[in-house]
Structure formats: structure tokens, C-alpha cells
Amino acid sequence: MNALNQAISDIGVVPVIKLNNPERDAAPLAKALCEGGVPVAEVTFRAAGAPLAIKAMKETCPDMIVGAGTVTTTAQIDEAIAAGAQVIVTPGFDPELVAYAQSKDIAIYPGCTTPTDYHAALKFGLEVLKFFPAEQSGGLAKIKAMSAPFPQFKVMPTGGVSLKNLKDYLSSPVIAACGGSYMVTADLIDNHKWDEITDLCKKSREIVKEARNG
């Protein structure tokens, strides 16, 4: 894997973040994640202020890897790059977006869950795919079945990941990292429960280590 993919994989979990008030919440949230040993985030463009949030998180924690999520247009890729994002994440596989991201030299994890998606991804030399929505699409059993014909891909399952199933996912060598909102829920963010977020990050990191060491 390239250095960025390896760094994300080493962390093992990627919080999926939706910020309604990035001016207020992006900086303390970035600190909470980094303190918890999870210096990475996928900031969803479902919230209008996503570029602002990406910029604020990078300014607060310059070493943090910040990605843009729910990206569905090339204009959003431009906005994400301008804000300092290092990786683009899309819900589905759109070859136009993959080609555009690659032409701009930014990593992209497109959403893929079917053999047809994986075939399409092969043409772009990608190393990591987002497997979305993970649990609803068949979870780890499907991910393992897909890796037989497509061993070149690692995946980032997102959707339905929690502290309960994290270890199962991470125990498989096909998993680059797991994405999820469980450690950064709307309740935790809106009520400024930064310590609780840090704690959930620490617990997740413990599980990453357990899963990979045994």
C-alpha cells in the first residue's frame, strides 16, 4: 500500500463526521480524535460547511489525515482539495469522479459492494475501496467472498460498524480500516462530549491492536 493508505490502515478506524456547526465544533473535535489516538476523519459533504470543517481540522491538528466524504461531484472534489483534504470518499462507484480525483493527484476510496463495482475499480489501479453500506450489503462474509476473485483490493467497510463488530472486521487481512459514526454521533458532537469521543477512540484503538495481534 502507498504511504497514505498505510497510515490510515495503521490507525484502523475512520470516524465519519457530520458537522452542522464547523466554526464551533471542528477544532475541539479534531483535538478529541487526536487525543484518542485516531488522527483521521472522513468529513461528510452532507453538511454544507464540510470544506470549512476540513480546513479547521487540518489547522488544529496539521498531522491529522482529513478526508472528504459523501462526495458526488467534481466541484466537491475541487472544494475538498482547496480545503486541504487528502482523500476523497464517495458512496458509490462513479468512474468520472475516480478519474477526476486521480487527475488531481488526490487519493479516492469509491464505494463498491458488487463484483461489477470491483471490476470497474480494477481499471483505475486503486488499492482501497470503501465497502458501503457494509453491514446492509452482507458484511464481512461478503467482503471475504469478494476478495477471492479480487485479491488486489483492501476495503474500508462503513455502515453498521460499531464497537461490537469492529474486532471481527479488523481480524480479516482484507480490511484496511473500518469507517463509522459510532464514535462521533450527533449527540456526542452537539453536546460537546469531547472526553467521551476521546474515550471511544481509545477503545477503538485497543480493539484495532487486539484484532491485529491475535
Ligand SMILES: O=C(O)C(=O)C[C@H](O)[C@H](O)COP(=O)(O)O
Ligand atoms: O455519508 C456517507 O458517505 C456515509 O458514509 C454514510 C454514513 O455516514 C455511514 O453509513 C456511516 O454509517 P454508520 O457508522 O452506520 O452511521
